[in-house]
Amino acid sequence: MRTKIILFITLLLSLNILVGQSRLERKQLKEEKSQKEYLQVKEVIESDTYEFNIVWVLPMGGTSINVNGDGYLVKITSDSIQTYLPYFGRVYSGVGYGTESGISFESELEDFQVTVNDDKKKIEIGLTTNTTNENIEMVITIFKNGSCHITLQSMHRSTISYSGKLVSKTLLL
Template sequence: MKKYTALTLIFFMIFSISFGQTKKEKKAAKSLKEYEQMKEVISGEAYDFQAEWATTLQGRRINLTSNANFMRIRKDSANIYLPYFGQSSSGGVAMTTNGGIEFSGLMQDYKVSYDDKKQKIVVQFNANSKNERYQFNMTVFKAGNTIMNVNSNYRTGIKYEGNTRKPKQE
């Protein structure tokens, strides 16, 4: 009897090992699921970006967790406030009263491209305020981790790192 119990136990162990998912397969499945969820968020044309770090062109890295900042995308419009740390080449003409990157209005040349192999999403658009033109280039990774580069016609470029999420219900 003990012999059959031992054989049955060995059989089930071999069966579960041969047909179960490996850690690598489970990780790949989880990664794909996170990427597909982020694709749904971006393609839904309503998402928010919250920056945690800003890196200037000179390499200075600034923690933004205690600074107010946001980017809200809703269909063809954007509402943006991001703190800015860098240099202005216009003598301050284009700067807002607090020096941040501020924009509220229609986006131009909005493009989204999906790289399924590398599981990343690239979002690009332009925004024109009264005195300044901005180019936004976001790379959104599977779990919402995002790197965004912002270029301007009057300021040095700046990079923001943070998270992109589905908007909270208002």
């Protein structure tokens, strides 16, 4: 009887070691996948032409609004930006009331800065641009899996945020 108990305990311990190795292997595979995704995202950002499809609008003091599939985007090239974004918030002065149904413009980039943080596996883009009516500041944070968070500030509107996904023909996330 004692040998059966020892054999059973030995079997359980060896099974536990096998399961433990499997967890370690899964963790390593997950880390490798994460690193591969991050390198793809980094490569797209270095290509100087990319766009972000907007999925959620996050107005200040309001509830999140799903706009997936409505075609809202931010497109950045090496010297310009094109946006087609919804706006839900307070408009102060200087912007024609009722003339636009969101934030839609195409203009040159003035203050453009890309900060890469390899430790946290995220990229931050800061930019400033002028439209005919207002000066707009944007901060775009891109995470390792290609998801992004965009914060838009203007002197004439309340701050608004968007979340979405980085898209590119070469990105396979």
